[in-house]
Amino acid sequence: MTAPSVKRVELDYTGSERLTMNMGPQHPSAHGVFRAVLTLEGETVVGVDSVIGYLHRCHEKLAETLTYAQYPSIASKTDYVAAMTSEFAYVRAAETIGKFEVPKRAQYLRVIVSELQRVASHLLWLGTWCMDMGGALGGGATIFLYCIRERELILDLFESLVGARLLYGFFQVGGVRYDVPDGWIASCRETVDLLDSRISEYEQMLEENPFFMARAQGVGVITRELAESVGISGPLLRGSGVNWDLRRSDPYSSYEDFDFKVPVETAGDCFARYRVRMVEFRESLKIVRQALDRLPEGPISSRPGLKSVGQTRVPKGETYVRVEGARGEVGCYLVADGSAKPYRMKWRGASFSNLAILPHIIPGHKVADIVAIMGSVDPVFGEVDR
Amino acid sequence: MAAPEVQTVAQVRAFRDARRTDGTDVVGIVRAILAAMRMTARNLFRKPVTVHYPEKPRTYPDRYRGLLALVYEKDTEEEACIGCRLCEMVCPPAVIKVEMLKSEKRNYAKTFTLELYACEFCELCVQVCPTDAIVMMKSFDMATADRRTLLLDKDRLHAIGLQHQQSWATGNKLRDMQGPPKMARAEHAAKEETPA
């Protein structure tokens, strides 16, 4: 191993009784496989070296070997917690280069599933974050189980829509693969109403709770300049006072039809990120309701159903498209050469950029704060390591 | 203008001090604590959501993507697979291997192997199948300690097809749903015309 060149901060007293501690890759709050080599002075972290790549599957090389018909079902494996949005980014990139039209119904279905997916992903975030702070043997586990209980409802919806609970393969170039089954819209409405009331319950448990506030407020502050320079996106960026939501600033898939708020908090700490996500829950549910109300009739795909592997060919060209995933800007830089496979694909995982903020903000905090900050960043290692 | 560096300890402390609530609002704190405890107490009297799985199997939705299987044709009771290898080519993790057996009336699959342990249940093989031969089942429990038992050959795939309940999706149904755009568009146009 090469010696890590870690930036260390100095405490304002002399002495160097430093302890190097490995947090991860197997650690209860590593959120997957993340290794942080911490330099500690007592309980205070003075330096951190993050090691990632344990889950690397070389998705970008894989994309060069798979066709536009095959890859969407693999794309869901990048961000497996919000699989719908990662498929979305890839499919949209191919559509942008090929100038394939997407029927209105497909666009609305895409919006519905992406927003439900955002709620599901945020539920998992809230649960795991509270578990990081509260422990599996404390109140955190309670909130975690409540969140999982509600997330199951959304997964049940997805299961009756596509037949799978985690990796969906719902998107295809030109539209979506599945139309809604009978009764799905009614059960979706019921679930959305139930979720709305349950989210208020989480807020009651956390919102003004002194234990929670003490852990979240003023911890892991990201200034606006740092946030932009590192390129973090999504709720983290909005928690740092930047009004930037791709659904609003760069609308795609008929997002301009819907009425929703973009929450912005200026404090930049863990609590601000929590607030942003809690508002996003509600806004996503609002979008789902609107989309269900206005779901147009019509075809779900502008292209014929898939019959063979090389059916979709994309003309020569290159593009970068981005969608607002649950964790931020999920981007796909696609270079097509006219064949059935991409020439090059770069996956901009939101978590990769978001995680890069850690070495900047962790030093100076206590060990216990690291897990709070990690949890508020909400990394998914499938997307970090790709 | 240089790129921002690591935050200093002084900064971290300043941030923390700026947001510190000194716990003066005792009434508010007590109320918040009681609110949280009331929430857990309320859930104490809710029905548990646990499903006693092996005793009470959960109901699978119609489109459930489970075990893969081969089916026989309904009327002739012949194997439906014609060994065209479309599923082999579309399979993203490349777990299907098919050899074709040429015959007079129609073709058959000479061998058909599926490495279920690497399958990712994306349903693309079902989607492309021209004869609805490969389908998915409403079951997933094939847990085993030996991954070799998950290397399925043609006979086992047919056996699974007889053993479990079939899901909704077949190749033709899926392609119908996605719809040839021309036909769907024509239908769509017709629908829009009728009320007008």
Next chain:
Amino acid sequence: MTADQARALIAERFADAQVEGSAPIVATVPPDRWLAFAQFARQELGCGFFSFLTAVDWKDQGLEVVARVDNLDHNVSLFMKTRLGPGVSACASLTSVYSGANWMEREGFDMFGIRFEGHPDLRRILLSDDWEGYPLLKSYAVDTPHPPYR
């Protein structure tokens, strides 16, 4: 600042840059102006948001380094590109301008073997330290054998 103003400013300051498009603006600069262009983009175009940095292997035409930055206040997007030329695998590092370039350039080094000069900590990020070869180069076949458990 609109995209058109930004284009005009780029044309004025970087005469040797090829500029296309407006959303996003795609600007190709020679490799020796790469760092200067990034500084210009951050300071004068206000593109403070660092989206990503990567490379494309154009086989015998060499590597192309691509970066994308945004101005979030005015919704201006800028694609920065530079062709390193055949056989060249060295490029100026943007870490002094954008903090986010740190991990992105490490990934570029990891996958393409591009040595980003001036990077404070250039080592492999996703692959293990003893990996041989640079996987995203077109010359690296998908089925390149490697010993297990590396």
Next chain:
Amino acid sequence: MMDILLPIVAPFIVLNVVVGLVTYVTLLERKFAARMQSRIGPYRVGPHGLLQPIADALKLMMKEDVVPTAADRPVYNLAPIVFLVPCMLIFATLPFAPGLGVADLNIGVLFFLAVSSMEIVGLFMAGWGSNNKYALLSAMRAVNQVISYDLPFVFSALIPVVLAGSLKMSDIAAAQAGGYGTGWFIFYPVIGQLGFIAFIVSTVAAENRAPFDILEAESELVAGFRVEYSGMKFALIQLGEYAHIIGASFLGALLFLGAWSGPGPEWVGPIWFLTKAMFIFLLVTWVRWSFVRIRVDQILALSWKALLPATLLLLLATAIIVVWRANGGA
């Protein structure tokens, strides 16, 4: 003959009762927590999981005992025992009914408090002997926390002592008898309720239960001081921890909830006592499963800046009232 046998038999019985109680209290907690979290908890072993604690105990006994190569072996091996002994010893002075106990010392409460804070030695030995950085950090936190919270724990426990005017446990219980429960110290105006809250908070903290379980802190320190323990040694630590909590619950029931006083004939007294102790235990459990953990510096600040002054003032106020009443006040 009885005189010789009793000192041997009584501790033996108490020890076994306590161990049995501890194993089944874990089941109680698991069931309670499960229902709070919309689960059903242990269910498979025996009807409704009633045999689960026995299965757990058997499993822990069968498990391989792993000792890390670099551990400080004597310290590592001794730690669970040093930890367990004080946790069991606290039951020595607890009377479960009038005259039913191992030894009703005249300094009973003092003995209880003194012995219960001895567990820190075992904790620290475990953390140090494991030669693990997580365990070491945890041991450091343990020392900080236990020392900080034993003071408010002692002060809040002394409030009923002052009210009763005796350190002897049976005297304190007797002082609360009568009046159909109104004599319980928790119903003593203002002081009783505040004292009880302070006692619960400091119990939770002194027993290292969530939200003050920073030394276990499995999301930061994996399992803290016991990260390297397995098998029977782990079981001993777990046993000690639960014994300590139950001991503290009994103490709380004795100090504030009138011990064995309750309706019915005299022989149901122990059952009342157990019920009250379990009530306190469930209260602590309820708190545990409702809140997120707070940070080490915040815990220390809470103790030294809020809880310690508050309990001290409360104790002072109690003393003043008692003296005032003794001198013919209202």
